[in-house]
Amino acid sequence: MNKQNPLENNQVLASKQSWPWWPLLPLYPYGRRRTLIKELIPNQIWGLEQLQGLYYVAVPVRLTVVKVSGGLMLINPLPPTQEVLEELSALEKNHGPVLTIVLPTASGLEHKISMPALARAFPKADLWVCPGQWSYPFSLPLDWIGISSKRTNVLFEDGLPHSECCTWIPLGPLDLGLGDFQEIACFHQSSRSLLVTDSLVGIEANPPSIFDLDPTPLLFHSRDSGDQLLEDSLKARRKGWARLVLFASFLKPYKLAIPPLSSVIKNSFKQGLRSPKAHFGFYPFKWEEGWEDSSRELIGKKEPLLQIAPVLERLVFPRSKNVVIDWLDTLISLKVTRWLIPAHYSAPIEFTPNKIKILKKKIINRAWANDEGNWRFLDSLDNALLDRGVVPKDPQKIFKD
Numbered sequence: 001m002n003k004q005n006p007l008e009n010n011q012v013l014a015s016k017q018s019w020p021w022w023p024l025l026p027l028y029p030y031g032r033r034r035t036l037i038k039e040l041i042p043n044q045i046w047g048l049e050q051l052q053g054l055y056y057v058a059v060p061v062r063l064t065v066v067k068v069s070g071g072l073m074l075i076n077p078l079p080p081t082q083e084v085l086e087e088l089s090a091l092e093k094n095h096g097p098v099l100t101i102v103l104p105t106a107s108g109l110e111h112k113i114s115m116p117a118l119a120r121a122f123p124k125a126d127l128w129v130c131p132g133q134w135s136y137p138f139s140l141p142l143d144w145i146g147i148s149s150k151r152t153n154v155l156f157e158d159g160l161p162h163s164e165c166c167t168w169i170p171l172g173p174l175d176l177g178l179g180d181f182q183e184i185a186c187f188h189q190s191s192r193s194l195l196v197t198d199s200l201v202g203i204e205a206n207p208p209s210i211f212d213l214d215p216t217p218l219l220f221h222s223r224d225s226g227d228q229l230l231e232d233s234l235k236a237r238r239k240g241w242a243r244l245v246l247f248a249s250f251l252k253p254y255k256l257a258i259p260p261l262s263s264v265i266k267n268s269f270k271q272g273l274r275s276p277k278a279h280f281g282f283y284p285f286k287w288e289e290g291w292e293d294s295s296r297e298l299i300g301k302k303e304p305l306l307q308i309a310p311v312l313e314r315l316v317f318p319r320s321k322n323v324v325i326d327w328l329d330t331l332i333s334l335k336v337t338r339w340l341i342p343a344h345y346s347a348p349i350e351f352t353p354n355k356i357k358i359l360k361k362k363i364i365n366r367a368w369a370n371d372e373g374n375w376r377f378l379d380s381l382d383n384a385l386l387d388r389g390v391v392p393k394d395p396q397k398i399f400k401d
């Protein structure tokens, strides 16, 4: 029995969850990253989830652990806190050592940032990265961003890891002006699971269980004005979650107004809100009537709603719908897919060939590169980048060269 008092227990946990490199990419929850481990496919695939976001707009981010012959493969790095390393060590005892670490995205900074620390934690593991790695504002060599080029292999250019049990399927590259978008999906044959990074997500109405460890972001955003206290209930959590999803998907949702600074300040520093946790009552948001309806296009009622991540649809693929359709056709041609495991939101999600066909049909039949409602802000961003010549009009030219 643990004889320590709760305060000491919390201190031990806080030190296990500490992530000292957080200033490199200062995202919520900053220096303390709680981790939740889930067995996603019995005895074959596990997910380690943390929260990551800006200003309490936090969504789950996942490192996926896959059983391969002789050991384990880690896909989509996460900050390797002591808690993460202990969970991985427990898996290693039963399934063999971590053999391989894969960063399957060229651009996803939130996945890239912890690759060096994770690689140092497993010095014997082979490292693989997606081709076309880039950094902004300067394009730096891999070694400069902490990824040892001597130890690192590039997917496809240097071969492919664990091809005896995995099929690797590229999406892209597309020229984004600042660098390429590309991610490499991994189809794990024995579990019939497709592992992706950012391209596909499934979102459901109930908030992910990682928020049970600390529901503050949900409660913070469930309020209608800054003077309301953070009160916990299932209803408040679901309301906060729907708003977080709208923020994370559209950056500035259609039904969100920014109140005048005078009213934001008037509502601040009320009793019960004078704490950093409540941001001292500073709450610069005003949700307009009908906001719930606008979240229905994203969130599945009974099961996760499968979709191309909206930010990617509107900022990466607005002129490349054909690339998405071709990729979905490749996934359909695998014929035996069963599950989808993305690096964000719900997992595993049902992903049979029939489900992919339904998604493809939906994409073909609806407006693409939309500029209406929730899509307005992303549309204005895309147009501004196009006007300034930052993004090319034809991102697929690198295919044609």
Ligand SMILES: [Fe+2]
Pocket: 108, 110, 111, 197, 198, 343, 344
């Ligand atoms: Fe991501």
